[in-house]
Amino acid sequence: MSSTFYNWGTAFVLVLFLTCTLYTETQQTRITLDNNGYVDILISIDESVPENPLLIDRLKEMFTKTSALLYTATRNRAYFKQISILIPKTWSDSEDYTQPTFEQHHLRDILIDNPDPEYVTDTPYVWSYASCGDHGQYAHLTPAYILDPAINALYGDEEKLLVHEWGHLRYGLFDEYPIPSRNVPEYYMSSTTLKYEATRCSTDVSGHWMDACNVDDEGKPQMLGPGCYFLDDWSTGTYTGSIMYRQYLPNLKYYCDDSTNAEEGNVHNVEAPTRHNVICAGKSSWEVMRENVDFANGANQPRVIDDTTPEYRLVKETARRNVLVLDVSGSMGLHDRIEILGQAVLGYLTNVADGEYVAMVIFSTEADILSSLVEIDDTTRAELIALIPDDVDAYTSIGSGIEKGIEILEANGGSAADGRLIVVTDGEENRPPYIEDVQPTVMDKDVKVISVGVGNMSSTESDILALETGGSTYYDAEGMSNSLTEAFIAINDEGKGTTQQHIQLYSVQVEIAALSSETITIDIDSTIGKTTTFTFNYVGSSTPEITVTSPSGYVIDSSSTEYTENPQFTTITVLIEGTAEAGSWTTVIRNPSSDSLNVRVSITSMASDPNVKPIVAEAFWSNGELSPDKPMSLHAVVSKGYMPVLDAEVTATIDRPAGGPLVMPLKDNGAGADIQMDDGIYSSYFTQLEGTGKYGVKIDVVQKPTSVVSPSKIIGVPGIINPELAPDEDVAPDIPTEKFSRVANGGSFSCNYSLCFGGDVYPPTRIIDLVVADTAEETITIQFTAPGDDLDQGTVSYYEIWIHNKFLDMRNNYNKTEKMQDIHVIGRSVNEPRTAGNREKFSLIVRPHFAFEVYVIAVTAVDDEGQISPLSNIVTTKTAAPESNLILIILLSAVVVTAIVVSLVVFILFVRKPNNPKAVVPMI
Secondary structure, three states: OOOOOOOOOEEEEEEEOOOEEOOOOOOOOOOEEEOOEEEOEEEEEOOOOOOOHHHHHHHHHHHHHHHHHHHHHOOOOOEEOEEEEEEOOOOOOOOOOEOOOOOOHHHOOEEEOOOOOOOOOOOOEEEOOOOOOOOOOEEEEOHHHHHOHHHHHOOOOHHHHHHHHHHHHHHOOOOOOOEHHHOEOOEEEOOOOOOEEEOOOOOOOOEEEOHHHOEOOOOOEOOOOOOOOEEEOOOOOOOOOEOOOOOOOOOOOEOOEOOOOOOOOOEOOOOOOOHHHHHOOOOOHHHHHOOOOOOHHHOOOOOOOOOOOOEEEEEEOOOEEEEEEEEOOHHHHHHHHHHHHHHHHHHHHHHOOOOOEEEEEEEOOOEEEEEEEEEOOHHHHHHHHHOOOOOOOOOOOHHHHHHHHHHHHOHHHOOOOOOEEEEOOOOOOOOOOOHHHHHHHHHHOOOEEEEEEEOOOOOHHHHHHHHHOOOOEEEEOOOOOOHHHHHHHHHHHOOOOHHHOOEEEEEEEEEEOOOOEEEEEEEEOOOEEEEEEEEEEEOOOOOOEEEEEOOOOOEEOOOOOOEEEEOOOOEEEEEEEEEOOOEEEEEEEEOOOOOOEEEEEEEEEEEOOOOOOOEEEEEEEOOOEEEOOEOEEEEEEEEEOOEEEEOOEEEEEEEOOOOOOEEEEEEOOOOOOOOOOOOOEEEEEEOOOOOOEEEEEEEEEEOOOOOEEOOOOOOOEEOOOOOOOOOOOOOOOOEEOOOOEEEEEEEEEEEOOHHHHOOOOOOEOOOOOOEEEEEOOOEEEEEEEOOOOEEOEOOOOEEEEEEEOOHHHHHHHHHHOEEOOHHHEEOOOOOOOOOOOOEEEEEEEOOOOOOOOOEEEEEEEEOOOOOEOOOOOOEEEOOOOOHHHHHHHHHHHHHHHHHHHHHHHHHHHHHOOOOOOOOOOOOO
16 A cells, blocks of 8 residues: 655544544634734635635735724724635645645635525625624625625725624624614614614714604604615714624724713613624623623733734645544453444545545554555555554553654654644543643644544543644444444534535434334435435444335345445445435334344435535534533534525434433524524523533434525624615525435533532523513513523523613613512413423503603513523513593594684684774784
8 A cells, every 4th residue: 555645735633532522613713812913814715716816815905904994993902913815725826825734714714605506695794603702603705795896885895894794703792783684673762862763873873764764753663664764874973883883884983882981972872672782781892892802801902003914824725634543442442442433434434535635543552653644546545444443452642642643744844734633532541642741742733633532431631632722522422322423424524515525314323122123214305415325333243134215116225236235344335326316215224133233324415416505404512611600502503505494403412421311402593592593503501411521412403394494594693785775685585495304413512510410500591582572551561582490491480570761770780670570460470481492471561550651671580599590681662652542632633623723714704804993914
């Protein structure tokens, strides 16, 4: 076999020890603010974007202007100092391009990619599931937005648009303008002005409602819809306003602040029901930013920077280099670990793309190189498969495996930079060199660690190293799990476009009783079907009998050409040539032996058309490690390209150190851990802890009859167009999905605190979707999503509904306002809450006891330990005018009008009689 070493390309080191951790698949940005300058910003151009040098020139122009404005917007505290632009490997070489160090496509902070071909929209946006103050995943810009002046102009000055999006991406800020499609109203009742105000920040932003709105005397638009919007003044007024408001306005150039620190005309509007106020509990942009790591504790104080032009580094993407570093220590002989590892590596080597580079290392007491880097083709693939180890020996030196991986990457003068070490270990290291010995070298050489593990006794040091290097970790809980196979599929697909991924449709381990069979039905939709593979892994001498039947009735069995049995790895594979038929496929697994048989089943497929993006799912934990002040949340994204898939059934199966697997639903309902309803991101907090150790998760997604792809929505926070320039476009209708199923391994996290043993650790989550559903003469009806006893899990004990007439009093000191009693609630009692995730509805009697002109209402929830949730978002409203008063007003108006008419008639009659000596001519 070939033993050629390569000294170029993206380093991808798979350090396979058997550990049990995958920290998180969330975006691991390397951006830091150093001495007022942001460094290691990564702009990545997708390989589907046609080569165009002008795109690079425009990116430099845009971000140079943005750096200058950011310096102003942050009050001389931050600018862009260093930016890398990652050029796709599909573009031509250039002497201007350098080798990557840390730059990888999936680590991008700004993504340049084409819009979805099914629904073309060039709206800039930030992809984010994060809550207030947490950074987003990445900002998305299309080539058309960058290159087409007409499209660019729709959003105003590009530097303002990018500073606005930077607020979402880096500082965890939210929009401060109305978004009716996301339940952010055009107007609200102000308890300060006692009038209806346009939703905006700040209130110093002047303007007027369009005539189509038919505004009444209280400032309330009567005819919301097309043609009705608040038109901000462009050239008059002294306001500055928040740049998180409508960034296209010329006066906007600062982030808003509280009344003590804001620039003139830029005081935060705490009353407006904006997304920012709802999610950030009324804090201004700067109040959130001052808590950000970039500015917290007085960091990066204002400084004079004469030149804010960034340094640009152009980096050319290269082929990946993969080094498999496999743990073959003695404990790998337990529980069939070495056999299961061999099956997972076989699947990885089978799927790795031609043109990538792979090497192999094994380690126990010491480490040995089995193969140097070879370029993958049919010959080298087979040679590597022949090297997969099946023997174990002695002790565990994880550090020695890492050292050999780096040695391979640096052979013949090569660089280890951008290397990825995927660590797999089944126990603690017990021989030097240890991880702590090699950690400085790994960090210094910009090597990335990915930790893959089996069992709950693995080294936590490998997990920590993965986090420090921006890597991820995967956890195989053994038992009835198939997560080691899932992990290798995810590793292979990392950073690839959705049309190049091996999409997981099904993954499970089944136990089949003696002389029995198991039937599996899976739906293959038309967006996939290429390279569809059914894989069946088992251990032992008994071979299962497999039949796979297509939707049209074609049967595949051991006599078929699609059927391959590998006795060495006890694996059966069914590979469908061409594009698999869409519809329901049925698999029957029969156990012919007199003993029970465990079979791990994995079904994958690829996009059927390289130009049509398939439905995909990905999952991740919010944090790499659970801590008392940062609860853990779980998120799954279901999408077709950049369009969300709505109303799917998403279920998480969580492996825990004790207590067995936990099955829980994830919801896209805009409550609890899910901050935005109907954006294709399904979320939940995780609170059912069962001891210290590793927690791993698998996500299953299946279609429901009501599941749709929504072309009118984006997975993220979209930009806003100047309404005066907005083109007339019909809203694209939702598209029902075919039957589909998807699987995603979301990795794992570690828990090492006393809270890991459960108990009532967390209070109910904050309610963020409180709304006024209806008003009458004496009642106000409110609705919200029920929180849980622990965050968004379980059932709270009761609610407290607070009422007042001043917004700021409610926000700053709600427990000194009025708490409504059961006698003020019609129907259900506040002591009868529903289970978390259900909709709550309470009708409140407010008159005559609370005779306010404007009502300010908020809610808290209390659990069985007396823990109280943070105060909900605050709503303001007025009761409906009494019907009897309306009738009286109408009658009185009629009497007055009649009297006026009669008086005029009499007056005219008298004036027209000139001979009447008593006639009086009025003075004018």
